[in-house]
Amino acid sequence: MIGTERRALRFDLLREPWIPVVTLKGEPETVGLREALDRAHEFRWIQGETPTVTAALHRLLVTLTLRVYFDGSAGWGTQWSELWHRGPFPTERLDRYLNGEGDSTGYRDRFDLFGDRPFFQTPDIPEELLGSTAKLTMFRAAGNNATLFDHSTQEDQVELSPAEAARWLVTVQAFDTGGLKTGKLPSQPSLGNGAATVVIEGATLRETLLLNTTPNWADDTLDPRPGPGDQPVWERDPAVSQGSKEADKRGRAPSGLLDLLTWPSRHVRLRGRFGANGVVVDGVAILPGPRLSTDLRSVENMAAYRRTFTRKKNVPGKGVSSPWKPVQLEELRGVWRHCRELLLADEDNDSQRERFRPRNLDHVAARHQGKDALPESTVYTIRVLGQQLDPNRGAVHTWLEEAVPAPAAVLRAQPRETRLEPLMGLAVSLADDVGDELGKLEREYHALLRDAPRAERKLLQQWFWPRLSEHFNDYLVDLGERIRENDVGAFEPTENWANVVEETAEEAQHRWVELVPRRSARNLLALAECTSGYQERVRGIRHEFDRNLKSYDPRPRTEDE
Template structure:
């Protein structure tokens, strides 16, 4: 074996002291309690590596049910025997450069002729596949270490954009890899061991768990038979680990040996297998989903919701630059009642159940990280990579009271309404002065809201855990939003030109905005007070 991923160091982690290092697949399990987290070169790489490791964890440990999971959680360390037994059976399939069955590759496409290894790395330019982040050209020689190539190989299978690829025969068109369709959500604990266990769902293919995992047929890519035909195809996933390691591309890496170590000097990337499903929400358990509510309309100064019911399929929650993941707190965190217009990641359902069973404290606090990337309108070029987080208190994950959903909806709605007010402030001023539009005003608002919203979630969860009213937490959020909006508006006003007519226009627009904010906050307090609990007088 030239480079076996079970023992060779290639997965980047940080330890509990913050030191970075690389480890092999066996060590990432047996010493997971000594590591903080996996940290890839980009957010998509981090997500792809976690999905690979989670697929392995399911094949090694299950767990079949809450009892199995509790034994792993309470053990302190992950048992080494399942790791040793699994790799004793499948170690050969983890050889990156095996001539017959290389890891996550298809040796049959080697006849296509390798192009630059830069094809593996989305921020490297190759031919027409340029990006906004790169200054290399197709003529530059790109070589990767085996560890680097392994990481990018895993990332390509999960996040490769669509567009034209090298054809095996004639078909060269490809769809974007599955993880481009949703934000990949991961619950993060205090150690890598905790993170892995928190993201394991009940897994038993014999009992078709999780839902849509076909009896006995589910397996990760490396356990599958070598494709007889490397031409692109399409099929539904046979289970959860199949989807976690989906072969979106047929890939082959070329290499040479330098100083006794393999150097990856080329790559073939051809169209692979397309996921054929009616709805992603029925198969992809690391995503969150929602049906958008009808647009808000304005009556007087107050923005209200239409009474119609959301319709259409569940849409995946995705990361959008400048929009803020926290605005999807309901879809990401709250349990969905039957017939709901949202669905959170399945791991959060299991965390709530395990807490209710007494295995996780009700006041535990975790972080939900979501990873993704932005493609160009055609889905062929990477325009940006994204990672955001939101607080995930277990008390909120367990919440079933409708009032919590209402309070979160009002909190997000307040921020949205004030954000629209800032846009109106800018628009009215520009219209009065016949000036060009600008985004400077809202840029001083949205990026400053995630931290106070996390604090709001923590205070809301603490109120629920202690039986206190949710009103103080809601008030803290309102004051934070108002302060941030007012600061943004003041800086805008102070930065505006000073001639007399301009100063009058600024003052008039700013005054109207202040009045709108006062009205919106008053309505928000009334809405929250109508559904929140009240503390009894002593």
């Protein structure tokens, strides 16, 4: 009976509304996959209920864009330019993909949430393993999940609409936490937790999808048409959860970009039924899926990485490098602090690289040169989305989303042609150093008085870091405009930024001083001692910044440097 009811259920992800978008007029709308692509030129962006939902839906639509509209009939650059300049996406290509052509029967039936081959799911999971849908929505308590966002529990009977369940299904595959899953099976966090997701925004959703559609890295010819081994998850044979534990534990390498973008981090099965008001989802099982056996940095196109070098005697080049670290979002310090890793190209020599910007930004930078080059004056917005897990990586601590401007002139800058890296490094280091001194001021004061728990000693940080984000965005835009004119023009924006940092820190300090109790001479003496030392250290930091800025040489490097 259960099987019969399941086959009768239907939720067509192509037609039914489940993807939340914002129109060009700023109005929210919910659409199906088909409408999201056919009307992508009419939408401004995708806006999910959390940053992780937004990121996961972007990756899904980028996959479809790459799979459907790039058919290998022309070179990658030529085909991309044609799609960019033509207006709406060609509907006939989506029709051919869904309905089939020649020997292909098409893939229309692969987008049903409850079909014989349910979308993004593993149909062989036994019915007895299905439990509360609270495990699917990561803001609810289930298993290892904390009740930070919601006070429901795993035993609560939670019913989801098919649209909500579909969004969280895609999100869980990309951003599920680690910890024990259905059947008490341990798992690693899904791949999206490995680094913040970087999405380049255009003026419309259509532009955004094209800007993030990069050549297939698994194909040496850079022809985006996937080979037989590189397929999105819905084109593959259904995964098998039973008996595949050892294979999942060993992991595998992705066969291409389509495979990676739809990586099945979990074996999932949804249970639907007919409710009083239509179809609802009332059960789910989530089991560990295949692990990625490849270093994520070598294949991920929407993430940035960094590392440092330690100079040692008798070691050529920059010295010994630390392991690569992904750029992640933080609660207080803005992601703009990683502007070099996010925006700037680095040396071609991999052994000497200090940063690795997202490959989708490499693709955009290349579109601003050669034939049909996009305007140099363009300023993109990159949305950086992600989440922080708790120390055990078994629950979501918080979701985060930030935006950073990306001037085309900055993206195109080459290490030997412009010396933006040390200049931007100087600007970020100034903020870091002053921010550290603010934290030190607060810690020293409370240490002298011994009257405040450590958790409360972050007021100055809260009044300093968030206020710098908008100012740094202005700095980046100004920097892009100036370097299009001449390299020396970068001095003035950087000096203005230094003044903003100093003024913001001073405002935070004054605000803090006003709130500090003055109940006794002991309070006043501690305050005077700490603020005096702080101000002297900040003056030294600014003096060193000014000295380094004056010695900054904007001229291109020679081959010997």
